[in-house]
Amino acid sequence: MTKPQSAPAGSPEGDDTLGDVGESAVLARIFPRLPAASAQLLGPGDxxxxxxxxxxxxxxxxxxxxxxxxxxxxxSTPHDLGWKAAASNLADVAAMGAVPTALVVAIAAPADSPVALLEGIADGLRDGCADLAPGCGVVGGDLSVSPTLTIAVTAFGDLEGRTPVLRSGARVGDVIAVAGVLGESAAALRLLFEGAVDADGIPDARLAESLRASTAAQLAPQPPIAAGPIAAIAGATAMLDLSDGLALDAGRMASASGLAIDLDPLPTAEALFGGEDHSLLAAFPPGAEIPAEFRVIGRAIAGSGVLVAGVPLEKSGGWDPYREWDSAAG
Amino acid sequence: MTKPQSAPAGSPEGDDTLGDVGESAVLARIFPRLPAASAQLLGPGDxxxxxxxxxxxxxxxxxxxxxxxxxxxxxSTPHDLGWKAAASNLADVAAMGAVPTALVVAIAAPADSPVALLEGIADGLRDGCADLAPGCGVVGGDLSVSPTLTIAVTAFGDLEGRTPVLRSGARVGDVIAVAGVLGESAAALRLLFEGAVDADGIPDARLAESLRASTAAQLAPQPPIAAGPIAAIAGATAMLDLSDGLALDAGRMASASGLAIDLDPLPTAEALFGGEDHSLLAAFPPGAEIPAEFRVIGRAIAGSGVLVAGVPLEKSGGWDPYREWDSAAG
Incomplete structure (x- = not known):
């Protein structure tokens, strides 16, 4: 399963494609890069x-x-892809009040992809787990060939004996609070669409690199994973991951809980209608001590839907993959 | 989330595309079709x-x-796709000696796909679980848009207190046995390539339909899921799912267990080199009573690799997705 000591001339290891190397050898090169999970009783290979x-x-x-x-x-660099695939799934686990324990990862890539693409994705998974959810690791996976690069992650978590925190548990009078950034991912994506495309509108790697510092929230988000279990311990009545913008996601909590959420002060348009922050939106009872990771952004009140400073929000916003993605544009 | 009572003229419900309907409404149409899992404590929606x-x-x-x-x-019909996605994953769970409990399913499809495609996949998942692993159901999922129809299933199982049956546990002297068909899936695939393509080699639905009776092992396989836990209870020392043909998969058991496997009588070429049977290959101690689901096909002996009737098998065979798929061919 190891590479031969002397690679053929003109075919250095860094240029190998998946098709050159084959599935077994690709797996042999990727497994050692993946993070181990503390909860793993039996890992990849069976x-x-x-x-x-x-x-x-x-x-x-x-x-x-x-x-x-x-x-x-x-x-996105391959490292970004692994990082973001981990981060977005870890945030869903955290939003239940659970501690992330393990991931399984299925990747499908064109046969002419460099092995370095998969190695970079593996490194991003490793670093994302290590930074955002120490102890969480990759326990299994699958490699396939596809014309469309696809990364499917399934993530697991441990409730540590607690009741899961659902989106439906908020009560009238609860304080609404958020941990993590609001709108930064959408702002970064807009910046990329405006400043990292060439004259024909085609995404450009060099231009994206020059914007790196201000686009990291989109390319390699840092959701506050540890804040999920902290909120659960602090008595959060409801929680969800902000993946589709505050308008849609606060609306989901309001609808599931049978009440209205009044956001005050007025959030930015990007916080309301932008997606992929992967921050945590939580409701706490009026008397609860709000954990330091969270800041208050509103109140749960009688009624339905989302209000901004007392005014009902008409525009629902958010991201629907089937309606809003124009393949010609990206 | 329900459909309007009167659909627009010329756009009957059966012709709706994912892009017409949107993610929320698609989910609302699919969730009721999915099988419930006995082990589910909290299902889709959070x-x-x-x-x-x-x-x-x-x-x-x-x-x-x-x-x-x-x-x-x-x-493949959409029902076939859901069935096969369930069956192939259930077989991996069964091969550990575990009882399948739950699936999560991520599907990515072109936006112009009919909603009926996803409904058919959901029905296939439901019927596959009900027939092959009663009590197992779908507890969560994800819908995305992609130019390439992709179905990613993660499956879970309950070991019921037993030690997992690994591929590495076979011992010299063990009896090697199989539950389920051998080579039928590969034979069916060859039949499809020979008889269900038009004059230009393009897959043809009408021709495939006429071959349905003899191609079901490929399109909607019926792996012997219940035989996995039965083998574990009967004392199986090693087990794996036959996904890549007997040559490669018996070789994996032999290599992991540090011995050789002698297949006797001689298997067919399709059993040796064809994939996707999803039957279960198991090793039992010499004294064990072999469960009725299994038939003896060989012995574990000292040495390495796979032998057929005492003769070492040179050709390794099997299926490597990166090396062997030619997109131009299908």
Missing amino acids: DAAVVAAPDGRYVVTTDMMIHGPDFRLAW | DAAVVAAPDGRYVVTTDMMIHGPDFRLAW
Whole structure:
């Protein structure tokens, strides 16, 4: 399964494609880069992995990232893709009040992709887990060939004996608070569409690199994963991951809880209608001490829908992949 | 989330595309079709699901199916796709000796796909779970848009207190046995390539339909899921899912267990080198009573590799997605 000591001339290891190397050798090069999971009882290499679930339950969520609608290789490095695939799934686990324990990752890529693409994705998964959810690791995966680069992550979490925090648990009078950035991911994406495309509107890697400092929130988001269990311990009545913008996601919490959410002070348009912040929106009872990771952005009141400083929000905003992605544009 | 009572003229419900309907309405039409899982503590609709793990561990495996390398819409019905996505993952869980409990399913499809495509996949998942692993259901999922129809399933299982059956546990002297068909899936695929393409070699739905009876093993396989836990209870020392043909998969068991496997009597070429049977290959101690689901096909002996009737098998065979799929061919 190891590479031969002497690679053929003109074919250095860094230029190998998936088709040159084959599935077994690709796996042999990727496995050592993946992070180990503390909860792993049996890892990659058999038909399935075995993971510990000490409290007799586990939290599970799945999410796919597709080249085109979800990312562009001209803008995202392979490391970004692995990082973001981990981050967005870890945020869903955290939003239940659970501690992320493990991921399984399925990747489909064109056969002429460099092996370095998969190695970079693996490194991003490793660093994303290490930074955002130490102890969480990759316990299994699958490699396939596809004309469209696709990364599917399923993430697991441990509730540590707590009741899961649903989006439906908010009560009238609760304080609404958020941990993490608001609108920064959407602002960064707009910046990329404005400043990192060439004269024909085609995404450009060099231009994206020059904007790196101000686009990291989109390309390699840092959701506040540890704040999820902290909120649960502090008594959060409801929580969700802000993946589609505050208007849509606060609306989901309001609808599921049978009340209205009044956002005050007025959020920015990007916070309301931009997606992919992966911050945590939580409701706390009026008397609760709000954890330091959270800042108050509103109140749960009788009624329905989302209000901004007392005025009902008409525009629902948010991101619908089937309606809003124009393949010609990206 | 329900459809309007009167659809616009010329746009009957059956012709709706994902782009017409939007993600929320698609989910509302699909969720009711999905099978419920007995182990589900919290199902679809929140950031993550919660699943019971009564013995404090869970088995997890993930696998992706891609249009082109893994299936063709001209040959497989949407129901076939859901069925096969369930069946192939359930077989990996069963091969650990575990009882399948739950699936999460991520689907990416072109925006102009009919909603009926996703409804058919959901029905296939439901019927596959009900027939092959009663009590197993879908606890969560994700919908995305992609130019390439992609189905990613992650499956979970309950070891019911047993030690997982690995591929590495076979011992010299063990009896090698198989539950399920051998080579039928590959024979069916060859039949489709020979008889269900038009004069230009393009897959043809009408021709495939006429071959349905003899191609079901490929399009909607019926792996012996219940035989996995039965083998574990009967004392199987090693087990794996036959996804890449007996030559490659028996070789994996032999290599992981540090011995050789002698297949006797001589298997067919399709059993040796064809993939996707998803039957279960198991090793039993010499004294064990072999369960009725299994038939003896060989012995574990000292040495390495795979032998057929005592003769070492040179050709390794099997399926490598990066090396062997020619997109031009299908």
